[in-house]
Amino acid sequence: MKLTRAEAVPKSKHGINLWVYQVNREEAGMVYVEVEEGHFQEFYDKESTFIYYIIEGEGTFYLNGESTPVKATDVIVAPPMTKIYYLGRMKMVLVTAPAWKPENEVHVRYIEKQ
Numbered sequence: 001m002k003l004t005r006a007e008a009v010p011k012s013k014h015g016i017n018l019w020v021y022q023v024n025r026e027e028a029g030m031v032y033v034e035v036e037e038g039h040f041q042e043f044y045d046k047e048s049t050f051i052y053y054i055i056e057g058e059g060t061f062y063l064n065g066e067s068t069p070v071k072a073t074d075v076i077v078a079p080p081m082t083k084i085y086y087l088g089r090m091k092m093v094l095v096t097a098p099a100w101k102p103e104n105e106v107h108v109r110y111i112e113k114q
Helices: none
Strands: 009-013 016-021 029-035 038-045 049-063 066-071 075-078 084-097 105-110
Touching: 038 049, 066 084
Parallel strands: none
Antiparallel strands: 009 016, 016 029, 029 084, 038 084, 038 105, 049 066, 049 075, 049 084
C-alpha cells in the first residue's frame, strides 16, 4: 500500500496542523505534524503509545510535566497515560501504536501561549 500526502486528511487543532494518513490498521496509525509555536493542549491517551520523530526544527516536549528539549532527528516515546504537550517550531512524524482512537484521548488542560 502506498499513501500520499494528497490522500491524507488535513486537520488543525490547538496550534498544530496535521495530516492523518489513512493506514486503516489497528496496530498503528501515522500522522505528519507541523507546529509553528506549540501544541496548546495537554492530553494523554489511554491506550496508544505516541512516537514522535522530529524531522526539522526544535522545541520542548513536556511529558508528565517534565521538560525535554528536542531537535531534528530526535525521537520522543510517550507510553499510554503520559500527559503530553509541546512548544516550538517543528515538523514531525507521529506514529501511534495501537492506532489512535478519539475515545481514548483525554483532555487535561489548555496551555497559554507564552
